[in-house]
Structures are given as structure tokens and as C-alpha cells.
Amino acid sequence: MTQERIRIGISACLLxxxxxxxxxxxxxxxxxxxxxxxxxxxxxxxxxxSGLDAPRESMRLVQADGRIRLVTNRTAEDHTARxxxxxxxxxxxxxxxxxxxFVFKKDSPTCGVHRVKLYQPGGVPNKSGRGLFAAAMVxxxxxxxxxxxxxxxxxxxxxxxxxxxxxxxxxxxxFAGRWSMGDVVRFHTAHKLTLMAHKEVAxxxxxxxxxxxxxxxxxxxxxxxxxxxxxALSAMATPRRQANVLQHMLGYFKDTLDRDxxxxxxxxxxxxxxxRVPLVVPLTLFAHHIxxxxxxxxxxxxxxxxxxxxxxxxxxx
Numbered sequence: 001m002t003q004e005r006i007r008i009g010i011s012a013c014l015l016x017x018x019x020x021x022x023x024x025x026x027x028x029x030x031x032x033x034x035x036x037x038x039x040x041x042x043x044x045x046x047x048x049x050s051g052l053d054a055p056r057e058s059m060r061l062v063q064a065d066g067r068i069r070l071v072t073n074r075t076a077e078d079h080t081a082r083x084x085x086x087x088x089x090x091x092x093x094x095x096x097x098x099x100x101x102f103v104f105k106k107d108s109p110t111c112g113v114h115r116v117k118l119y120q121p122g123g124v125p126n127k128s129g130r131g132l133f134a135a136a137m138v139x140x141x142x143x144x145x146x147x148x149x150x151x152x153x154x155x156x157x158x159x160x161x162x163x164x165x166x167x168x169x170x171x172x173x174x175f176a177g178r179w180s181m182g183d184v185v186r187f188h189t190a191h192k193l194t195l196m197a198h199k200e201v202a203x204x205x206x207x208x209x210x211x212x213x214x215x216x217x218x219x220x221x222x223x224x225x226x227x228x229x230x231x232a233l234s235a236m237a238t239p240r241r242q243a244n245v246l247q248h249m250l251g252y253f254k255d256t257l258d259r260d261x262x263x264x265x266x267x268x269x270x271x272x273x274x275x276r277v278p279l280v281v282p283l284t285l286f287a288h289h290i291x292x293x294x295x296x297x298x299x300x301x302x303x304x305x306x307x308x309x310x311x312x313x314x315x316x317x
Contacts, residue, residue, distance in 0.1 A: 005039050005040040006038075006040065006101075006165065006169045007040045007097065007099050008039045008040070008100060008103065009041075009043075009044055009094060009102035009103070010031065010042065010102065011044065011045065011103065011111045011149075012043040012044060012045040013027075013045065014026055014028045014031055014032075014103060014105060014149050015027065015031070015032060015043055016032065017043065017045065019045040019048045019054045020054065020055075021047070021054070021057065021059070022058075023055035026105060026149070028149050030152065030158075031149060031152075034311060035162065035311065038307075038311070042094070042097060044090065044094075046083060046086060046087065046090070046110040046111065046131075046132075046133040049086065049090065050082050050083055050085075050086035052082075057074055058073045058074075059073065059109050059110075060109050060117060061109045061116060061117065061119065061129045061131075061132075062119045062120075062121075063120055063129075064120075064121050068080075068129065068132075070083050070110070083110060083132045087133045087136040088136065090133070091136045098172075099144060100145070100165045100172070101144060101145040101147075101161070101164065101165035102145075102146045103147055104134050104147070104148050106148040106149060106150035107150075108134075109129070109131055109132070110131040110132050110133045110134070111131045112129070112130060113130060113134045113146055114130070114148060114151070115127035115128070115129075116130055116131055143168070143226060143227060143230045145165050155317050156317050158313060159313040159316070160233075160237065162307045162311065164230070164234065167194070167230070167233055167302075167306065170302075171226055171229060171230070174187050181210075181213050181214055184210060184213060184225065185210060188206065188207070191229075191302050191303075193245050193249070193298075193302075194233070194301070194302050194303045194306060195229075195232055195233075196241075196244070196245050196248065197237040197244075197245045198232050198233050198236070198237050200241075200244070202235070203232070205228065206225065206228055206232065209224060209225060239273050239275060239317075240273055242279055243269050243270070243272055243273035245303065246265075246269045246272070246286070249298055250262065250269070252297065252298055253265075253293060253295070256289075256293040256295075265282065265285060268281055268282035268285060278314060278316060279314045279317050280312075280315050283304065283314065286298075286304075290304075
């Protein structure tokens with residue numbers, strides 16, 4: 001795992017900056033105190049950076065005449081053009097700023113990614129909207145891992161997001177220089193178990209893509225591999241999928257472990273699949289046997305350490 005901090009965009013209020021409409025903030029302890037030890041935050045506040053004050057009148061998304069507008073709640077002042085112009089410029093700059101992910105403020109009419117209130121002419125909202133700045137960011141950088149701070153309270157969503165930001169860093173590093181198909185094969189081989197844990201069919205499809213890569217134009221191959229790789233990792237790695245990977249790993253010890261050791265591993269795999277123990281329990285014992293038996297293929301798998309162990313994310317999934 002690289003010691004260099006990776007750059008992650010974030011809604012500034014989540015770092016404790018007093019930029020919200022009421023002059024307050026929404027400082028998130030996990031993001032600031034835990035994940036913040038391993039990333040370099042690139043903070044963004046669309047409202048303040050576009051010229052609005054803090055505090056300011058609150059705003060909402062309104063759908064009318066076939067378009068979505070950003071208007072203030074009390075005076076109905078329309079800030080759509082201001083925000084759209086700002087978002088276009090800021091997102092384009094961020095697209096060239098080596099970001100490996102983005103954490104947005106939930107429910108925000110500018111930063112919310114999921115289920116933002118969208119008001120209709122009658123005044124009754126539905127939760128189908130997306131903040132104007134977040135929408136621009138997702139459209140411009142479709143492979144970039146994005147998440148809302150509220151959803152990161154779910155241990156599996158948290159593990160998935162952090163895994164994806166580190167995977168995105170490795171992927172972009174791979175294609176940043178003059179890469180060869182040999183580089184791609186080594187990258188893909190190291191991520192095979194990771195892909196299996198998220199989406200087994202994608203693992204097979206990517207394998208076929210790599211096998212045919214030499215016959216493709218380099219840019220076409222790079223774009224396809226990156227897209228399919230990140231799309232695969234966005235699928236949740238459930239305990240059942242993790243158990244399938246662990247059973248696959250167990251096959252590498254058929255000639256090196258005795259019956260009791262294999263039975264112990266199998267029991268922990270079954271316990272994890274049933275939700276009785278977190279993923280870290282069987283993985284810790286696997287890591288011990290991998291070192292003791294010298295199973296090089298497994299030792300080289302990113303699956304064993306997709307993100308810093310100090311985050312202890314696999315203690316909760």
C-alpha cells in the first residue's frame with residue numbers, strides 16, 4: 001500500500017468548515033479523524049465558491065417546465081445559472097486534479113447524490129433529485145468513486161467506497177505512463193480475487209478482455225478495461241460472495257494443510273457466510289497460512305489488503 005496520500009474531493013462542511021446556509025457545519029468524525037489520516041482532502045463548497053454568503057437563505061430543487069432549477073425557499077430567487085456556470089468550471093478543473101474519489105453532503109440541493117428532494121409546481125416533493133454540482137461531477141467523471149457521508153455509516157457501503165478509491169488510484173497509476181500489456185496482466189492478476197468478490201461474471205469478462213487486448217487499439221482497451229473494472233467494484237461484495245472467494249483460496253492449500261487446519265478454515269468461512277464473524281477473522285488465519293506455506297499467488301493478491309488495515313473496515317463486514 002502506497003504511503004502517499006491520495007486526493008479525495010469532499011463537501012467542505014463535512015470537514016467542519018462553517019459554510020452551510022445557517023452558518024454551521026456538519027463535521028464528520030470518521031472522515032476527519034480516521035480516513036483523513038490516509039487521504040488529502042480537496043474541499044469544495046459550491047454555494048460559497050459560486051459567490052453566495054454563509055449564512056444565506058436556504059435553497060431547494062424545483063422541477064418546472066421540463067427543467068430543474070435551484071431556487072431559494074423564501075424569496076424564490078433563482079440561482080440555477082450561477083450554479084451551473086460555476087459547476088462547469090470547477091468540475092473541469094477537478095477532473096484534472098488527480099482525484100480518486102469524492103464524498104458529498106447528503107440531501108444538499110447542490111451536493112446530494114441520492115434521493116435529494118425535488119419539488120414540483122404543487123409544492124409536494126419527491127426524493128428523485130440530485131444536487132446540481134454533484135450531477136455535473138458524476139457526468140464529467142463517471143468512473144470516479146463517489147459517496148454521501150450519510151451512507152458511509154453503513155459498514156459495507158463504507159468498505160466498498162474506501163476499497164474503490166484505493167483501487168481507482170492503482171488503476172489510474174497503471175495507465176498514467178507508457179503501460180504495456182504485461183503491466184495490465186500483472187495488475188489484473190493481482191486483482192482477480194477482488195473482482196471475484198464483487199462480481200464473478202465481470203471477473204471472467206475482464207479476463208477475456210485482457211486476453212484479447214493486443215488486438216485492440218490502446219486507447220479503446222484502456223477505456224474499456226477501466227470502465228468495466230470500476231463498474232465491477234461498484235457491486236457490493238456480500239458475505240456469500242466473500243465466502244466463495246475464501247473457498248477458492250482454500251483450494252491452494254490442498255497439498256500443504258492437514259485436515260484439521262483445513263477444517264478450521266472451512267468453519268470460519270461458513271461462519272462468515274452466515275454472518276457470525278466479520279471478514280477479518282477468516283482472512284487473518286488465511287494470511288498466517290499464506291506466510292507459513294509460501295503461497296505466492298495468494299500473497300500477491302490485493303484482496304488481502306485492499307486498503308490500510310488501520311482503518312479496520314473489515315472488522316465490521
